[in-house]
Amino acid sequence: MLTIDAKGIYYRDLNNKVREAVAKGEKEIFLKNINGQYYIGDGLRGDVKITIEGVPGNDLAAFMDGPTIIIKNNAQDNIANTMNSGKVIVHGDAGDVLGYGMRGGKLHIRGNVGYRVGIHMKGYKKQNPIIIAGGKAGDFFGEYMAGGVLILLGLDGDNKRPLVGDYLGTGMHGGVIFIRGDVDKKGCGAEVGITDLNEEDKKFLKEHLEDYCKDFNLKTEDIMKSGFKKLTPASLRPYGNLYAY
Amino acid sequence: MNHNFQKDISGCGLVGIINRDGKRISGSFACNSLCLMNDRGNGLGAGYAAYGIYPEYKDLYAFHIMYDELGAKTDTEEYLKKNYHIEKKEPMPTASVPTIKIHPIIWRYFIKPLPEKAERELANLGDDDFVVHTVMKINSEIDGAYVFSSGKNMGAFKGVGMPIEIARFFRLEEYEGYIWTAHTRFPTNTPGWWGGAHPFTLLDWSIVHNGEISSYGINKRYLEMYGYKLTLLTDTEVVAYLFDLMVRKHGLDTATACTVLAAPFWKRIDDMPEDEKEAMTALRMVYGSALMNGPFSILFGHSKGLVGFNDRIKLRPLMAATKGKTVYMASEESAIREICPSPEKVWAPRAGEPVIVELEDSR
Numbered sequence: 001m002l003t004i005d006a007k008g009i010y011y012r013d014l015n016n017k018v019r020e021a022v023a024k025g026e027k028e029i030f031l032k033n034i035n036g037q038y039y040i041g042d043g044l045r046g047d048v049k050i051t052i053e054g055v056p057g058n059d060l061a062a063f064m065d066g067p068t069i070i071i072k073n074n075a076q077d078n079i080a081n082t083m084n085s086g087k088v089i090v091h092g093d094a095g096d097v098l099g100y101g102m103r104g105g106k107l108h109i110r111g112n113v114g115y116r117v118g119i120h121m122k123g124y125k126k127q128n129p130i131i132i133a134g135g136k137a138g139d140f141f142g143e144y145m146a147g148g149v150l151i152l153l154g155l156d157g158d159n160k161r162p163l164v165g166d167y168l169g170t171g172m173h174g175g176v177i178f179i180r181g182d183v184d185k186k187g188c189g190a191e192v193g194i195t196d197l198n199e200e201d202k203k204f205l206k207e208h209l210e211d212y213c214k215d216f217n218l219k220t221e222d223i224m225k226s227g228f229k230k231l232t233p234a235s236l237r238p239y240g241n242l243y244a245y
Numbered sequence: 246m247n248h249n250f251q252k253d254i255s256g257c258g259l260v261g262i263i264n265r266d267g268k269r270i271s272g273s274f275a276c277n278s279l280c281l282m283n284d285r286g287n288g289l290g291a292g293y294a295a296y297g298i299y300p301e302y303k304d305l306y307a308f309h310i311m312y313d314e315l316g317a318k319t320d321t322e323e324y325l326k327k328n329y330h331i332e333k334k335e336p337m338p339t340a341s342v343p344t345i346k347i348h349p350i351i352w353r354y355f356i357k358p359l360p361e362k363a364e365r366e367l368a369n370l371g372d373d374d375f376v377v378h379t380v381m382k383i384n385s386e387i388d389g390a391y392v393f394s395s396g397k398n399m400g401a402f403k404g405v406g407m408p409i410e411i412a413r414f415f416r417l418e419e420y421e422g423y424i425w426t427a428h429t430r431f432p433t434n435t436p437g438w439w440g441g442a443h444p445f446t447l448l449d450w451s452i453v454h455n456g457e458i459s460s461y462g463i464n465k466r467y468l469e470m471y472g473y474k475l476t477l478l479t480d481t482e483v484v485a486y487l488f489d490l491m492v493r494k495h496g497l498d499t500a501t502a503c504t505v506l507a508a509p510f511w512k513r514i515d516d517m518p519e520d521e522k523e524a525m526t527a528l529r530m531v532y533g534s535a536l537m538n539g540p541f542s543i544l545f546g547h548s549k550g551l552v553g554f555n556d557r558i559k560l561r562p563l564m565a566a567t568k569g570k571t572v573y574m575a576s577e578e579s580a581i582r583e584i585c586p587s588p589e590k591v592w593a594p595r596a597g598e599p600v601i602v603e604l605e606d607s608r
Binding site for chain 2: 011035036038054055056057058074076077093095096112114115138139140161165
């Protein structure tokens with residue numbers, strides 16, 4: 001295992017070091033004293049595992065293809081932009097615009113997430129990106145969603161703020177969103193259909209939650225006890241007639 | 246001077262620190278925090294505002310003025326002499342920074358309006374109003390002179406350079422304040438000039454801003470009706486004057502003023518209880534032209550507190566944290582942790598919901 005003390009290191013130098021180590025075949029990298037360095041793991045390939053201590057900067061794991069990144073603390077904005085495969089695990093909260101255009105892999109967050117999470121996620125056949133957030137989410141959750149899976153758990157926290165923000169699934173035309181709790185139709189985009197889970201959904205959900213729970217030492221049964229709602233696009237082409245008149 | 250500029254688009258970094266117990270800290274904290282976000286700016290503007298830095302002159306207005314040339318200084322001082330008691334005037338203490346090759350001539354003045362002067366009597370103005378009048382007059386009528394700070398026991402320090410360069414230039418480590426705001430700029434369609442750096446101030450109000458005020462045109466025309474002159478070629482200026490108008494002149498509290506600037510959408514107002522709905526509707530009607538559209542995160546400093554808030558759909562980042570009696574706000578959590586490694590609480594304020602922090606003894 002390679003340990004890099006990142007204290008005071010500029011992101012470009014840090015990422016060069018990581019890239020060089022991965023090129024040499026390093027399988028496990030520990031980054032300590034991280035604070036705010038941008039672009040960690042961007043475009044990185046292979047089966048390397050990177051563990052981060054500290055709060056990494058924006059745009060982590062963009063275009064990442066394979067590696068696993070474990071963040072022991074909070075993370076900032078724009079994680080997993082257009083990520084292709086691999087996994088990002090955040091033990092704290094994470095910021096806005098997570099998984100923008102994400103096309104594969106997994107993003108597991110223990111805490112709250114910000115605005116525009118899962119915006120324009122996409123999926124096709126085997127490429128099925130999955131974001132699971134343990135806390136609450138802001139507005140525009142799953143905006144323009146075209147594929148993949150978003151799961152929001154609302155595990156802890158007070159009742160001061162709603163489980164999920166306004167404009168939920170606005171412009172959604174593919175993929176699926178699972179929310180653990182009630183969903184107010186008024187806060188959803190017009191094209192969103194809300195249903196209860198069927199057996200197949202429950203099986204699918206359980207499978208993914210088991211993986212999530214393993215990452216954070218949680219119990220799947222506890223989470224599955226509460227009812228989920230399933231959100232899917234009600235029409236495949238909600239804007240098909242937009243310019244027809 | 247062409248005052249007809251329409252807008253500025255930028256992606257910047259900001260920092261705010263307030264010690265609620267009034268404890269004063271050096272400018273190097275704000276600078277260290279801001280420097281972590283160097284990549285959010287591009288060296289075409291950085292600046293700081295600090296409260297509590299001039300206790301020995303706390304009853305006087307501290308004017309920081311930048312001059313393009315000495316003629317502007319002569320004209321400005323002539324006007325000040327006629328209308329103000331000048332307790333002290335001196336060149337702004339600066340240090341030589343090799344990378345700052347050109348800078349304006351910068352002076353500071355500790356002054357107080359003379360009670361009996363004709364110009365003032367004609368306008369029938371109180372001290373604060375007369376200071377606002379003076380700032381507008383100098384900035385719009387004296388070519389090459391810009392008052393960039395005019396409050397009591399506070400000051401703005403700003404210019405063209407990276408955050409560390411501007412901090413060194415103004416020797417900020419020598420100042421101690423209980424509130425600091427700081428900004429690094431990334432101007433994209435208005436000039437990166439000394440006056441265009443943040444903060445923007447008027448009296449005790451100071452604003453640092455990340456984003457774009459798309460409603461600048463409407464806000465500007467609205468402010469001009471009340472005698473404000475927008476001379477600094479960038480959108481952020483309107484925020485400082487809007488706060489001055491609503492809080493100082495119209496007596497709104499800070500929370501209500503923030504509600505005007507980032508008003509709830511009508512669809513949310515429709516769902517409110519009847520009395521709240523009525524109040525919100527009235528605010529939106531009366532202050533329709535003060536509504537700020539576009540993406541922004543803003544820190545608003547004043548002598549008694551610090552306010553951070555976002556646009557209504559959260560198009561710019563803002564994080565907040567607390568540790569003891571200190572509250573931090575910044576564009577990125579890591580910038581806070583750079584100077585406060587283990588905060589007690591860290592959170593992302595929700596869209597349009599201001600974080601309002603006041604000094605303990607402000608009431």
